[in-house]
Amino acid sequence: MWSYEKKLQYPVNIKNPNPKLAKLIITQFGGPDGELGAAMRYLSQRYTMPYNEAIGILTDVGIEDNYCALCEVAKDLPLLPLHTPPLDKPSTAVFR
Amino acid sequence: MNDNRKETLMRKIQMYAFTAHECALYLDCHPNNKQALSRYSKAIKAKNEAVAQYEGLYGPITVQSAGGNDWNWVKGAWPWQNKED
Numbered sequence: 001m002w003s004y005e006k007k008l009q010y011p012v013n014i015k016n017p018n019p020k021l022a023k024l025i026i027t028q029f030g031g032p033d034g035e036l037g038a039a040m041r042y043l044s045q046r047y048t049m050p051y052n053e054a055i056g057i058l059t060d061v062g063i064e065d066n067y068c069a070l071c072e073v074a075k076d077l078p079l080l081p082l083h084t085p086p087l088d089k090p091s092t093a094v095f096r
Numbered sequence: 097m098n099d100n101r102k103e104t105l106m107r108k109i110q111m112y113a114f115t116a117h118e119c120a121l122y123l124d125c126h127p128n129n130k131q132a133l134s135r136y137s138k139a140i141k142a143k144n145e146a147v148a149q150y151e152g153l154y155g156p157i158t159v160q161s162a163g164g165n166d167w168n169w170v171k172g173a174w175p176w177q178n179k180e181d
Contacts, residue, residue, distance in 0.1 A: 006157045008175045010110050011103075056124035064117055 002063055009064075039063075105150045109157070112143035 029035050042062030049055045119136035126132060147157055155172055156162040162169035 003158050003160060005113075006175060007106060007109060007113075009114060011107060053125050053127065057121065060117070060120055060124055 102150075102154055105146055105153070108146040109143055109150060112139045112146060115139040116143055 027034075031037070039062050042058045046055050046058045046062070049058065116136055116139035119132050119139060123129065123132050123136060151157055151161050155168045159169050
């Protein structure tokens, strides 16, 4: 079980909306190679892991990094962001 | 000027929460690393203090902190609403 925190992972202040960048960001979110799918896979794969460390990492990466990506992207779409896409966050390197 | 304090507190929370989470990811695979454990504890403590301060002034961050005289959970802006309220 987890709970929701009414906050972004880091502050976002959109000054210059950038539709092209927004489009790029949303392509990273859904679909077969998207962040959301990855999060679901990690959270599902936990249950058959033989090592506790693996369960831990799948849990923590699955929840925080992907749901933060969710919030960041969901927030950005209507506002057409110009800022670093979630791809550049160090934690997303784990998924590649 | 109240807004400045709100932003400052929120930024502190975000900073400590991020630090704690990064430490947690590391500790998941290196559970006995003393340095990481210490850093994690410090970050979590600082985060909790900042959260307590923030919630006292600006309302709940988690639904478990909600309540009181009215259901303040649904009042005020959500994180993606920015200053539009």
